[in-house]
Amino acid sequence: MKSLAELEQIRKQTLAKVNLRKEDDDSIRVVVGMATCGIAAGARPVMKAIMDEIEKRNISNCYVTQTGCIGLCRLEPIVEVYLPGSEKITYVKMDADKAAKIVNETIVNGKVVNEYTIGAAKEN
Amino acid sequence: MVEISLHVLDIVQNSIKAGASLVEIIIDENVADNLLTITVSDNGCGMDSEFLSDVTNPFRTTRTTRKVGLGISMFKSAAELTGGSFEIWSELGKGTGLRAAFVYDSIDRQPLGDMASTMSTVIHANPDIDYVYTHSYNHNTFEFDTREIRTVLGSEISLSQPEVLKWIENYIKNEIENICGGAI
Numbered sequence: 001m002k003s004l005a006e007l008e009q010i011r012k013q014t015l016a017k018v019n020l021r022k023e024d025d026d027s028i029r030v031v032v033g034m035a036t037c038g039i040a041a042g043a044r045p046v047m048k049a050i051m052d053e054i055e056k057r058n059i060s061n062c063y064v065t066q067t068g069c070i071g072l073c074r075l076e077p078i079v080e081v082y083l084p085g086s087e088k089i090t091y092v093k094m095d096a097d098k099a100a101k102i103v104n105e106t107i108v109n110g111k112v113v114n115e116y117t118i119g120a121a122k123e124n
Numbered sequence: 125m126v127e128i129s130l131h132v133l134d135i136v137q138n139s140i141k142a143g144a145s146l147v148e149i150i151i152d153e154n155v156a157d158n159l160l161t162i163t164v165s166d167n168g169c170g171m172d173s174e175f176l177s178d179v180t181n182p183f184r185t186t187r188t189t190r191k192v193g194l195g196i197s198m199f200k201s202a203a204e205l206t207g208g209s210f211e212i213w214s215e216l217g218k219g220t221g222l223r224a225a226f227v228y229d230s231i232d233r234q235p236l237g238d239m240a241s242t243m244s245t246v247i248h249a250n251p252d253i254d255y256v257y258t259h260s261y262n263h264n265t266f267e268f269d270t271r272e273i274r275t276v277l278g279s280e281i282s283l284s285q286p287e288v289l290k291w292i293e294n295y296i297k298n299e300i301e302n303i304c305g306g307a308i
Contacts, residue, residue: 014285014288044238
Protein backbone atom coordinates (compact mmCIF):
# COMPACT_ATOMS: atom_id res chain seq x y z
CA MET A 1 0.00 0.00 0.00
CA LYS A 2 1.47 3.30 -1.13
CA SER A 3 1.10 5.81 1.65
CA LEU A 4 1.84 9.41 2.47
CA ALA A 5 4.56 8.18 4.82
CA GLU A 6 6.29 6.73 1.79
CA LEU A 7 5.97 10.10 0.05
CA GLU A 8 7.71 11.68 3.03
CA GLN A 9 10.59 9.25 2.47
CA ILE A 10 10.72 10.23 -1.20
CA ARG A 11 10.81 13.88 -0.17
CA LYS A 12 13.91 13.29 1.92
CA GLN A 13 15.64 11.25 -0.77
CA THR A 14 14.73 13.67 -3.55
CA LEU A 15 15.81 16.75 -1.66
CA ALA A 16 19.42 15.76 -2.12
CA LYS A 17 18.97 15.28 -5.84
CA VAL A 18 16.95 18.42 -6.51
CA ASN A 19 19.93 20.72 -6.52
CA LEU A 20 21.57 18.52 -9.13
CA ARG A 21 18.51 18.76 -11.33
CA LYS A 22 18.68 22.49 -11.90
CA GLU A 23 17.42 23.50 -15.31
CA ASP A 24 20.53 25.26 -16.54
CA ASP A 25 22.43 25.54 -19.83
CA ASP A 26 24.25 22.26 -19.25
CA SER A 27 21.04 20.28 -18.91
CA ILE A 28 19.62 18.09 -21.62
CA ARG A 29 16.07 19.03 -22.47
CA VAL A 30 13.62 16.46 -23.80
CA VAL A 31 10.28 17.59 -25.24
CA VAL A 32 7.40 15.21 -25.96
CA GLY A 33 4.50 16.30 -28.20
CA MET A 34 1.32 15.87 -26.15
CA ALA A 35 -1.48 17.27 -28.31
CA THR A 36 -4.46 15.25 -29.61
CA CYS A 37 -2.35 13.88 -32.46
CA GLY A 38 0.51 12.83 -30.20
CA ILE A 39 -1.75 11.29 -27.57
CA ALA A 40 -3.72 9.32 -30.17
CA ALA A 41 -0.47 8.03 -31.66
CA GLY A 42 0.84 6.84 -28.29
CA ALA A 43 2.72 9.73 -26.67
CA ARG A 44 1.67 8.77 -23.13
CA PRO A 45 3.52 5.42 -23.02
CA VAL A 46 6.49 7.15 -24.69
CA MET A 47 6.54 9.78 -21.95
CA LYS A 48 6.17 7.09 -19.29
CA ALA A 49 9.08 5.10 -20.73
CA ILE A 50 11.32 8.19 -20.73
CA MET A 51 10.41 9.13 -17.15
CA ASP A 52 10.84 5.54 -15.95
CA GLU A 53 14.24 5.26 -17.57
CA ILE A 54 15.41 8.59 -16.10
CA GLU A 55 14.22 7.53 -12.67
CA LYS A 56 15.71 4.05 -12.97
CA ARG A 57 19.10 5.29 -14.13
CA ASN A 58 19.04 8.20 -11.72
CA ILE A 59 19.85 10.68 -14.48
CA SER A 60 20.17 14.15 -13.03
CA ASN A 61 21.24 16.38 -15.94
CA CYS A 62 18.04 16.00 -17.94
CA TYR A 63 14.56 17.43 -17.70
CA VAL A 64 11.49 16.45 -19.65
CA THR A 65 8.68 18.75 -20.74
CA GLN A 66 5.59 18.53 -22.91
CA THR A 67 4.48 20.59 -25.84
CA GLY A 68 1.45 20.89 -28.07
CA CYS A 69 1.16 20.06 -31.74
CA ILE A 70 4.39 20.57 -33.65
CA GLY A 71 2.52 20.42 -36.98
CA LEU A 72 3.83 17.02 -38.09
CA CYS A 73 0.91 14.93 -36.87
CA ARG A 74 1.61 12.03 -39.25
CA LEU A 75 5.01 11.50 -37.60
CA GLU A 76 3.79 11.44 -33.99
CA PRO A 77 4.73 10.49 -31.32
CA ILE A 78 7.57 12.99 -31.64
CA VAL A 79 10.38 13.46 -29.12
CA GLU A 80 12.81 16.35 -29.42
CA VAL A 81 16.15 16.20 -27.63
CA TYR A 82 18.19 19.35 -27.03
CA LEU A 83 21.77 18.46 -26.15
CA PRO A 84 23.67 21.45 -24.78
CA GLY A 85 25.71 23.18 -27.47
CA SER A 86 24.39 21.11 -30.35
CA GLU A 87 21.49 21.04 -32.78
CA LYS A 88 18.06 19.77 -31.80
CA ILE A 89 17.46 16.09 -32.58
CA THR A 90 13.92 15.22 -33.66
CA TYR A 91 12.89 11.61 -33.18
CA VAL A 92 9.66 10.52 -34.85
CA LYS A 93 7.18 7.63 -34.72
CA MET A 94 8.33 6.77 -31.23
CA ASP A 95 7.14 3.95 -29.01
CA ALA A 96 8.07 2.92 -25.46
CA ASP A 97 10.99 0.70 -26.53
CA LYS A 98 12.45 3.27 -28.91
CA ALA A 99 12.07 5.93 -26.22
CA ALA A 100 14.00 3.85 -23.69
CA LYS A 101 16.69 3.37 -26.30
CA ILE A 102 17.09 7.09 -26.96
CA VAL A 103 17.41 7.75 -23.23
CA ASN A 104 20.29 5.28 -23.13
CA GLU A 105 21.93 6.25 -26.40
CA THR A 106 21.32 9.98 -26.72
CA ILE A 107 20.81 11.24 -23.19
CA VAL A 108 23.35 9.03 -21.45
CA ASN A 109 25.91 8.55 -24.23
CA GLY A 110 25.27 11.61 -26.40
CA LYS A 111 24.85 9.55 -29.57
CA VAL A 112 22.19 10.15 -32.20
CA VAL A 113 20.06 7.12 -33.11
CA ASN A 114 19.89 7.87 -36.83
CA GLU A 115 17.20 5.35 -37.75
CA TYR A 116 14.60 7.10 -35.53
CA THR A 117 15.29 10.65 -36.67
CA ILE A 118 13.01 12.78 -38.79
CA GLY A 119 15.69 12.75 -41.50
CA ALA A 120 15.52 8.96 -41.77
CA ALA A 121 11.69 9.03 -41.79
CA LYS A 122 11.59 11.51 -44.65
CA GLU A 123 13.83 9.37 -46.85
CA ASN A 124 11.32 6.52 -46.76
CA MET B 125 -8.25 7.08 -28.89
CA VAL B 126 -8.07 3.51 -27.63
CA GLU B 127 -8.82 4.39 -24.00
CA ILE B 128 -11.13 6.92 -22.36
CA SER B 129 -8.20 7.92 -20.13
CA LEU B 130 -6.42 9.20 -23.26
CA HIS B 131 -9.38 11.45 -24.03
CA VAL B 132 -9.12 12.78 -20.47
CA LEU B 133 -5.40 13.44 -20.94
CA ASP B 134 -6.20 15.33 -24.13
CA ILE B 135 -9.09 17.32 -22.62
CA VAL B 136 -7.01 18.40 -19.61
CA GLN B 137 -4.44 19.86 -22.03
CA ASN B 138 -7.18 22.35 -22.97
CA SER B 139 -7.49 23.39 -19.32
CA ILE B 140 -3.72 23.83 -19.11
CA LYS B 141 -3.76 25.92 -22.29
CA ALA B 142 -6.60 27.99 -20.81
CA GLY B 143 -4.34 29.02 -17.94
CA ALA B 144 -6.25 27.14 -15.23
CA SER B 145 -4.77 26.93 -11.73
CA LEU B 146 -7.20 24.23 -10.61
CA VAL B 147 -8.56 21.34 -12.63
CA GLU B 148 -11.14 18.93 -11.26
CA ILE B 149 -11.57 15.47 -12.76
CA ILE B 150 -14.41 13.22 -11.68
CA ILE B 151 -14.73 9.62 -12.85
CA ASP B 152 -17.98 7.99 -11.85
CA GLU B 153 -18.38 4.31 -12.67
CA ASN B 154 -21.94 3.51 -11.78
CA VAL B 155 -22.58 -0.05 -12.83
CA ALA B 156 -26.10 -0.12 -11.31
CA ASP B 157 -27.17 2.80 -13.48
CA ASN B 158 -25.10 1.43 -16.38
CA LEU B 159 -23.24 4.73 -16.73
CA LEU B 160 -19.64 5.87 -16.80
CA THR B 161 -19.54 9.63 -16.38
CA ILE B 162 -16.44 11.74 -16.84
CA THR B 163 -16.47 15.36 -15.70
CA VAL B 164 -13.58 17.76 -16.21
CA SER B 165 -13.82 21.35 -15.05
CA ASP B 166 -11.31 24.16 -14.70
CA ASN B 167 -10.98 27.78 -13.63
CA GLY B 168 -9.22 28.80 -16.84
CA CYS B 169 -9.98 31.66 -19.21
CA GLY B 170 -13.26 30.18 -20.50
CA MET B 171 -14.84 30.77 -23.90
CA ASP B 172 -17.32 33.31 -25.21
CA SER B 173 -20.75 32.02 -26.18
CA GLU B 174 -20.01 32.27 -29.88
CA PHE B 175 -16.92 30.01 -29.64
CA LEU B 176 -18.66 27.69 -27.18
CA SER B 177 -21.62 27.14 -29.52
CA ASP B 178 -19.27 25.79 -32.18
CA VAL B 179 -16.56 24.19 -30.01
CA THR B 180 -17.48 20.57 -30.79
CA ASN B 181 -17.02 21.28 -34.49
CA PRO B 182 -13.75 19.58 -35.51
CA PHE B 183 -12.91 22.55 -37.71
CA ARG B 184 -13.01 24.89 -34.74
CA THR B 185 -9.65 25.36 -33.03
CA THR B 186 -7.43 28.02 -31.51
CA ARG B 187 -4.31 26.33 -32.72
CA THR B 188 -2.21 27.73 -35.50
CA THR B 189 -0.20 24.66 -36.50
CA ARG B 190 -3.16 22.99 -38.14
CA LYS B 191 -6.76 23.75 -39.05
CA VAL B 192 -8.53 21.00 -37.15
CA GLY B 193 -9.23 20.60 -33.44
CA LEU B 194 -10.31 17.07 -32.76
CA GLY B 195 -10.00 16.72 -28.99
CA ILE B 196 -13.47 17.75 -27.87
CA SER B 197 -15.23 16.45 -30.98
CA MET B 198 -13.70 12.99 -30.61
CA PHE B 199 -14.56 12.82 -26.90
CA LYS B 200 -18.14 13.81 -27.69
CA SER B 201 -18.51 11.25 -30.46
CA ALA B 202 -16.96 8.50 -28.31
CA ALA B 203 -19.64 9.11 -25.65
CA GLU B 204 -22.48 9.42 -28.15
CA LEU B 205 -21.42 6.25 -29.95
CA THR B 206 -22.32 4.27 -26.81
CA GLY B 207 -25.75 5.91 -26.63
CA GLY B 208 -24.46 8.33 -24.00
CA SER B 209 -24.43 12.10 -23.91
CA PHE B 210 -22.09 15.06 -23.87
CA GLU B 211 -22.40 18.58 -22.52
CA ILE B 212 -20.03 21.50 -22.23
CA TRP B 213 -20.40 24.80 -20.44
CA SER B 214 -18.16 27.79 -20.14
CA GLU B 215 -18.03 31.35 -18.94
CA LEU B 216 -15.48 33.85 -20.13
CA GLY B 217 -13.01 34.60 -17.35
CA LYS B 218 -14.51 31.96 -15.05
CA GLY B 219 -13.69 28.58 -16.55
CA THR B 220 -14.95 25.67 -18.55
CA GLY B 221 -16.44 22.31 -17.72
CA LEU B 222 -17.59 19.32 -19.68
CA ARG B 223 -19.29 16.05 -18.96
CA ALA B 224 -19.35 12.92 -21.07
CA ALA B 225 -21.64 10.06 -20.12
CA PHE B 226 -20.92 6.62 -21.58
CA VAL B 227 -23.32 3.69 -21.50
CA TYR B 228 -21.31 1.33 -19.30
CA ASP B 229 -22.06 -1.99 -20.96
CA SER B 230 -22.13 -0.71 -24.54
CA ILE B 231 -19.90 -2.76 -26.83
CA ASP B 232 -18.72 0.53 -28.31
CA ARG B 233 -17.50 1.92 -24.99
CA GLN B 234 -13.72 2.09 -24.86
CA PRO B 235 -12.11 0.79 -21.67
CA LEU B 236 -11.48 3.51 -19.11
CA GLY B 237 -7.79 2.64 -19.32
CA ASP B 238 -4.87 3.82 -17.27
CA MET B 239 -6.13 6.88 -15.37
CA ALA B 240 -3.10 6.79 -13.04
CA SER B 241 -0.80 7.29 -16.01
CA THR B 242 -3.01 10.08 -17.35
CA MET B 243 -2.89 11.87 -13.98
CA SER B 244 0.87 11.63 -13.64
CA THR B 245 1.22 12.91 -17.22
CA VAL B 246 -1.02 15.96 -16.71
CA ILE B 247 0.68 16.80 -13.42
CA HIS B 248 4.01 16.58 -15.21
CA ALA B 249 2.70 18.81 -18.03
CA ASN B 250 2.37 21.68 -15.60
CA PRO B 251 3.37 20.91 -12.02
CA ASP B 252 2.14 24.32 -10.81
CA ILE B 253 -1.49 23.48 -11.52
CA ASP B 254 -3.53 21.81 -8.79
CA TYR B 255 -5.64 18.79 -9.60
CA VAL B 256 -8.47 17.20 -7.71
CA TYR B 257 -9.15 13.68 -8.92
CA THR B 258 -12.23 11.87 -7.68
CA HIS B 259 -12.94 8.31 -8.75
CA SER B 260 -16.05 6.42 -7.76
CA TYR B 261 -16.85 2.82 -8.46
CA ASN B 262 -20.45 2.20 -7.43
CA HIS B 263 -20.45 3.44 -3.82
CA ASN B 264 -16.71 3.41 -3.24
CA THR B 265 -14.94 6.72 -3.73
CA PHE B 266 -11.41 7.93 -3.48
CA GLU B 267 -10.09 11.45 -3.85
CA PHE B 268 -6.63 12.66 -4.72
CA ASP B 269 -5.68 16.31 -4.33
CA THR B 270 -2.28 17.66 -5.39
CA ARG B 271 -2.55 20.34 -2.70
CA GLU B 272 -2.22 17.61 -0.06
CA ILE B 273 0.85 16.25 -1.84
CA ARG B 274 2.38 19.73 -1.88
CA THR B 275 1.88 19.98 1.88
CA VAL B 276 3.97 16.84 2.36
CA LEU B 277 6.61 17.77 -0.19
CA GLY B 278 7.10 21.37 0.88
CA SER B 279 8.19 24.11 -1.44
CA GLU B 280 11.60 22.73 -2.43
CA ILE B 281 10.37 19.74 -4.37
CA SER B 282 8.35 20.09 -7.55
CA LEU B 283 5.64 17.60 -8.42
CA SER B 284 7.48 17.09 -11.71
CA GLN B 285 10.39 15.22 -10.09
CA PRO B 286 10.43 11.71 -11.63
CA GLU B 287 10.37 10.00 -8.20
CA VAL B 288 7.34 12.02 -7.13
CA LEU B 289 5.46 11.37 -10.38
CA LYS B 290 6.15 7.68 -10.03
CA TRP B 291 4.80 7.68 -6.48
CA ILE B 292 1.67 9.58 -7.57
CA GLU B 293 1.04 7.13 -10.39
CA ASN B 294 1.43 4.08 -8.15
CA TYR B 295 -0.68 5.68 -5.42
CA ILE B 296 -3.60 6.43 -7.75
CA LYS B 297 -3.31 3.01 -9.36
CA ASN B 298 -3.53 1.30 -5.96
CA GLU B 299 -6.43 3.42 -4.81
CA ILE B 300 -8.39 2.68 -8.01
CA GLU B 301 -7.76 -1.03 -7.53
CA ASN B 302 -9.01 -0.73 -3.95
CA ILE B 303 -12.30 0.93 -4.83
CA CYS B 304 -12.89 -1.44 -7.74
CA GLY B 305 -12.24 -4.45 -5.51
CA GLY B 306 -9.12 -5.33 -7.47
CA ALA B 307 -11.02 -5.81 -10.71
CA ILE B 308 -10.30 -3.25 -13.41
